[in-house]
Amino acid sequence: MNYGIVSQEQLEQIDRILAEKLIKLGVDCVIIIDMAGNIITAKDNGESKYDVYSFAALAAGNFATVDAMAKLVGEQEFSLLFHKGQESNIHFSKIDDELLLISMFGRDISLGFLRLNVVDVIEKIRKVWDRK
């Protein structure tokens, strides 16, 4: 897959999926990054102001570190990567070998509900990529 360049149309489709399937449900912010730490796209509810570039660099590093630890203990991967805070939580999900979907959400959404929707979103995004 040549993920390095995405068409305007594809990005718009992906943004729409993120808005409809995650932001509308109350997720504060969704970012898709690649494993190098580049931002593919970022969507938020208009209220949260994260420094997305620094966030992407740290998130890619974090994911890569956990992935390397998994391999060290003989696991393929740790499938759930989730950070829980007082007010906000961060959930990581692999789209494929190059892309990560990161959701930031507050207390009003349960992890289970979020995960169900993330699975659905990832399936839809994969279809958009495959259409190239």
Add this chain to the structure above:
Amino acid sequence: MSFINLKDKIVQVKIVYYGPGRCGKTTNLEYINRTYRKQIASEMVSLKTHGDRTLFFDFLPFDMGQIKGYDIKIQLYTVPGQVKYNATRKLVLRGVDGIVFVADAMEKQREKNIRSLNQLHENLQSYKESIFKIPLVMQYNKVDLKEHGIPILPISVLEKDLNSRLKVPYFEASAITGYNVAATLKKIISSSVISIQKKLL
């Protein structure tokens, strides 16, 4: 590999400062962070130990302005230099577009520079990248020490040790005073952007 967003017209370019421990990678980024405040939208991120050594990486996003209608966002990273951290050095190199190899010009660091460059070569191979193809600039750092009577390697020796086969642009520099820090940065940005443009054609 850079990421190009055709919708918002943004190109993200990843540049990594690589080199042996204590050669001055973090000092390069700190100087850039102080000197170009206007082009830097956020704070420098440094993941370091209590002893102020880089543990994972430093990160500094840098706005280059526009080229052909595209916003160029430069992402500067350093790697941890200590020998034991090669696993994390490798992680930072993932998807790199351009590299500044910072060599420590102090005479006693001669071997360490060579070993670090060899390891860079191997680490790039593990991503199927070639040190001979990727945009690369050499920086011979700490030349200010000469004035303080500390023995430093002549440029001819550094060139022979590190750059006789690569033949990439090089700069003598002093990250602590800022001498040639900007020149190094400009050179690696332009080499990286040109290389990305070529890949697009």
